[in-house]
Amino acid sequence: MRSVSTLGYMVLGVGDLAAWEAFAVNVLGLQAGARVPGESLGLRMDDYEQRILLLKNDLDDFLAAGWEFESNVALEAFVDQVRAKGVEVVEADKRVAEQRRVARLFVCEDPDGIRHEFYCAAWRANTRDAFRSSVLRGAFSTGRLGVGHFVTVPKQSAKAKVFCEDVLGLRLSDTIGGDAAPGVNLDVTFFHARAGRHHSLAIAEVPFPAHKRIHHIMVECTDPNDVGLAYDRCKQAGVPILMELGHHPNDQMFSFYLISPSGFAIEFGAGGIVVDDDTWEVKRYTELSDWGHKMNPPPGAPAHPAH
Known part of the structure; x- marks a missing residue:
């Protein structure tokens, strides 16, 4: 296929x-x-x-x-x-x-x-117009791994999963079921493409109304110091933080979540793993984060995390 x-x-x-x-x-x-x-x-x-x-x-x-x-x-x-x-x-x-x-x-x-x-x-940019960030120390982790990932909150999660596997041909990375808050359980399914970023798309099943098609998008940098620097920039600029600095057990991403001007979240992270399908073992996790990622939802922000 x-x-x-x-x-x-x-x-x-x-x-x-x-x-x-x-x-x-x-x-x-x-x-x-x-x-x-x-x-x-x-x-x-x-x-x-x-x-x-x-x-x-x-x-x-x-x-x-x-x-x-x-x-x-x-x-x-x-x-x-x-x-x-x-x-x-x-x-x-x-x-x-x-x-x-x-x-x-x-x-x-x-x-x-x-x-x-x-x-x-x-299309590639003109060679005389190399990418330049005004604030990054390192670079973004892109290349064959692509732009990052996005996490949907579909109304028809079963059909969405079938679409991921049977139409897009994505492969299952792993799943997480865990409490996002007392009495609030999330179930998230992660899919990777051939290039191997741990997940390019994930599907979150949530027990509350979702006001956006997605919970968040993710961009990854190569230098973990840039995660901390971005966090400081958010604090200085008054950008709302949805989830504090933390770490995910399945993709090994060190990250935090901020609220975009459109109201959905953006995960800014470093250290995500790449899947090798020849050796990969699909696992079921029972916690969304193994440390950190304390929830700090501002008024009007997405209610719960799904990484």
């Missing part, structure tokens, strides 16, 4: 582009890229022209996941495979592909209405 290689980009619908630009550049350490004033802004993390695309949209939520393939041949074979399963996949027009900064783009939707976009040949 053919599967996606890596999560190459994410598309977010945001209500305030200016607030997001200041936040992304000055707090997260991303670099502003291509923009259409009042409509969109691309954000850079490495030599790609764009890793995160912000679209002006009052939804203030996750819009699309961009799944990368190494070649046009691999992309077409995957699309044929998905269509054979009865899933409607359409090729996006050239304008949308150019907005995503890719050569070719196919699109389908999952059972909860999130767009999944399949592409090859992402």
Whole structure:
């Protein structure tokens, strides 16, 4: 079975582009890229022209996941495979592909209405325009591992899991069931793509109403000191912290969670492990964090963690 290689980009619908630009550049350490004033802004993390695309949209939520393939041949074979399963996949027009900064783009939707976009040949930045962060000491952990991960809170979790495995071809990494708060139990399922980031997508089943499609997205840096420095920047700038510094037992990520201008969380971390499918053992964990990650939910923030 053919599967996606890596999560190459994410598309977010945001209500305030200016607030997001200041936040992304000055707090997260991303670099502003291509923009259409009042409509969109691309954000850079490495030599790609764009890793995160912000679209002006009052939804203030996750819009699309961009799944990368190494070649046009691999992309077409995957699309044929998905269509054979009865899933409607359409090729996006050239304008949308150019907005995503890719050569070719196919699109389908999952059972909860999130767009999944399949592409090859992402545009690279001019060699004279190397990625530069104004605040990072090190770099972002991207390359073959992709942009990071996102955690959905689907209304139809069973169908969402089937979509991950049977359509996207993602593999199960592990699961966690644990108390997020007294009397509040979460169950989270983690999936990885071929490139091996511990999870590119996770599905959280939560016993409370979810107001967003996702709980959070994650960006990872190569130097753990940058996690602490980002935490300090959040404190200095008054950015709300949802979960304090801590560590996850399954992906070994050292991180904290902050609240984005759109209201969903962002995990900022370092040290995540890479899965080797030849030796990987799927496990069931009973705690979300083995130390830290104390909950500190500001008013209006996502109610409980799901990493």
